[in-house]
Amino acid sequence: MSDTHSIDCIGIVGVGLIGGSVARAARAAGMCRAIIGWDASEAACLRAVELGVIDRAAADLAALARDCDVIVLATPLGVMEDLMRQLVGAIRPDAILTDVGSAKRSVIEAARRVFGDLPVGFVPAHPIAGTERSGVEASFASLFQRRCVILTPLSTTAPWATAKTRALWEAMGAEVVEMDAAHHDEVLAATSHLPHVLAYALVDTLAQMNEHSEIFRYAAGGFRDFTRIASSDPIMWRDICLANGEAVLSVLERYQQELAAVAQAVQRGDGAAIEQLFRRAKNARDSHVIA
Amino acid sequence: MSDTHSIDCIGIVGVGLIGGSVARAARAAGMCRAIIGWDASEAACLRAVELGVIDRAAADLAALARDCDVIVLATPLGVMEDLMRQLVGAIRPDAILTDVGSAKRSVIEAARRVFGDLPVGFVPAHPIAGTERSGVEASFASLFQRRCVILTPLSTTAPWATAKTRALWEAMGAEVVEMDAAHHDEVLAATSHLPHVLAYALVDTLAQMNEHSEIFRYAAGGFRDFTRIASSDPIMWRDICLANGEAVLSVLERYQQELAAVAQAVQRGDGAAIEQLFRRAKNARDSHVIA
Numbered sequence: 079m080s081d082t083h084s085i086d087c088i089g090i091v092g093v094g095l096i097g098g099s100v101a102r103a104a105r106a107a108g109m110c111r112a113i114i115g116w117d118a119s120e121a122a123c124l125r126a127v128e129l130g131v132i133d134r135a136a137a138d139l140a141a142l143a144r145d146c147d148v149i150v151l152a153t154p155l156g157v158m159e160d161l162m163r164q165l166v167g168a169i170r171p172d173a174i175l176t177d178v179g180s181a182k183r184s185v186i187e188a189a190r191r192v193f194g195d196l197p198v199g200f201v202p203a204h205p206i207a208g209t210e211r212s213g214v215e216a217s218f219a220s221l222f223q224r225r226c227v228i229l230t231p232l233s234t235t236a237p238w239a240t241a242k243t244r245a246l247w248e249a250m251g252a253e254v255v256e257m258d259a260a261h262h263d264e265v266l267a268a269t270s271h272l273p274h275v276l277a278y279a280l281v282d283t284l285a286q287m288n289e290h291s292e293i294f295r296y297a298a299g300g301f302r303d304f305t306r307i308a309s310s311d312p313i314m315w316r317d318i319c320l321a322n323g324e325a326v327l328s329v330l331e332r333y334q335q336e337l338a339a340v341a342q343a344v345q346r347g348d349g350a351a352i353e354q355l356f357r358r359a360k361n362a363r364d365s366h367v368i369a
Numbered sequence: 370m371s372d373t374h375s376i377d378c379i380g381i382v383g384v385g386l387i388g389g390s391v392a393r394a395a396r397a398a399g400m401c402r403a404i405i406g407w408d409a410s411e412a413a414c415l416r417a418v419e420l421g422v423i424d425r426a427a428a429d430l431a432a433l434a435r436d437c438d439v440i441v442l443a444t445p446l447g448v449m450e451d452l453m454r455q456l457v458g459a460i461r462p463d464a465i466l467t468d469v470g471s472a473k474r475s476v477i478e479a480a481r482r483v484f485g486d487l488p489v490g491f492v493p494a495h496p497i498a499g500t501e502r503s504g505v506e507a508s509f510a511s512l513f514q515r516r517c518v519i520l521t522p523l524s525t526t527a528p529w530a531t532a533k534t535r536a537l538w539e540a541m542g543a544e545v546v547e548m549d550a551a552h553h554d555e556v557l558a559a560t561s562h563l564p565h566v567l568a569y570a571l572v573d574t575l576a577q578m579n580e581h582s583e584i585f586r587y588a589a590g591g592f593r594d595f596t597r598i599a600s601s602d603p604i605m606w607r608d609i610c611l612a613n614g615e616a617v618l619s620v621l622e623r624y625q626q627e628l629a630a631v632a633q634a635v636q637r638g639d640g641a642a643i644e645q646l647f648r649r650a651k652n653a654r655d656s657h658v659i660a
Contacts, residue, residue, distance in 0.1 A: 285653035294657035312647035356603035362576035366585035
């Protein structure tokens with residue numbers, strides 16, 4: 079990172095898969111002097127220190143804020159507002175306050191309720207990276223390499239804050255883009271939030287069938303890939319569904335209409351309609367999604 | 370393979386991903402003297418000879434049947450009945466006639482229409498193996514290693530035929546189980562056919578949205594895994610949906626009900642209901658599906 083973007087101390091709030099990976103990546107890039115952490119679970123925080131992921135645990139969020147020039151909120155969305163409240167008055171005027179939440183409008187609304195006038199260093203962010211695993215033990219330094227990070231800066235955000243946050247993610251190997259928070263939420267509802275809902279719903283549907291043990295026994299590689307995201311953290315994804323409910327419901331409704339059309343085509347034995355839909359999907363995936 | 374199960378010549382009808390892989394696996398296991406093939410696409414057949422996957426192409430299906438003591442139908446389900454018709458009268462009395470179709474009742478019904486009295490060597494089979502790729506170029510000898518192959522022998526099937534078919538798949542590294550065809554079709558509708566329908570429908574839903582290029586641009590690893598099966602052969606999967614329509618519609622209806630329940634929970638902001646469903650799904654997947 080260039081000198082104008084130099085960081086002294088990063089504070090990670092929520093030392094899980096993402097927060098832990100930010101800490102590891104920041105350390106690997108040598109981008110700051112110290113990394114401190116806080117987690118609702120004291121055990122998780124101690125483990126993060128033991129693993130060398132963070133240098134030390136902060137006594138509380140106000141203490142973390144006083145010591146840090148970059149604060150990264152890396153918790154489930156549902157607790158962010160409460161945690162922001164504990165930062166009020168303690169954030170340094172030159173500090174970056176950023177987050178990694180998968181929905182952006184809700185984080186911004188929460189910040190407005192908490193801060194009133196938003197800090198000029200507030201830069202909402204979303205690294206499109208993760209695995210189905212959870213916790214600091216699952217974190218790794220290369221998680222953001224060549225992954226996209228979306229920043230949704232506001233009219234109140236200072237240009238230096240956006241630039242510094244961009245530099246931080248680029249130093250971790252990510253490709254940074256900026257967009258409007260509402261647009262972010264719609265795009266992510268389609269490509270990430272809806273697929274998680276669909277995968278959870280499928281596994282749960284099968285799990286409730288009488289012969290579920292046998293059903294899962296004959297599941298092959300396709301099923302394993304298709305349902306991998308159903309092993310993701312239920313709290314995190316509950317919060318995303320609540321935080322981005324409007325956009326999720328909108329794309330879910332489109333999907334339900336499409337499923338109904340497929341069901342009708344199967345019902346009437348309409349091979350041409352089924353084939354057309356499957357072929358359109360295959361062509362779209364083969365041309366747009368990197369294998 | 371033991372002597373009682375010795376094979377002279379295997380005939381592969383449909384030299385694609387599965388048929389080609391059967392040929393390669395049979396050759397790798399040294400289980401027969403010769404492998405001949407037939408494909409609706411002459412080019413595919415020639416390519417299979419060029420690649421050494423089959424020894425030679427049969428002039429037609431009757432010629433193939435006359436030369437083979439094991440005939441493997443490895444085509445999309447929709448053409449099997451027509452192909453069986455071309456085998457009538459040419460199948461040797463001691464020959465195995467088997468298939469690799471993903472739905473079993475429809476193959477058996479087709480065979481009944483074609484043969485009247487079913488050949489005693491008719492052993493319906495389904496290797497639960499595959500990739501999203503298609504064609505002989507994508508075939509490989511280890512595709513069936515440690516994969517499950519389900520046989521659905523009938524009351525008319527001779528025990529020697531079932532035993533020989535079992536030995537054939539075991540020699541290719543597969544684990545063989547037997548079950549009733551109707552039960553097979555229900556289990557596979559849940560774990561394989563429905564997931565394919567859901568993946569195709571998701572990609573197609575997104576592809577029809579105005580901003581689809583941008584949507585796909587921000588798709589990450591979870592989306593890639595979730596939609597991998599939507600790159601599968603549309604013809605093959607159209608045929609499966611038609612052949613196993615009843616079982617697919619039954620489990621699809623359960624799924625639609627579950628999705629409607631999720632949508633209602635999101636609508637009313639019911640975090641407890643969403644979390645319960647997601648947690649139940651995660652627990653089921655983590656305990657039943659091998660990572």
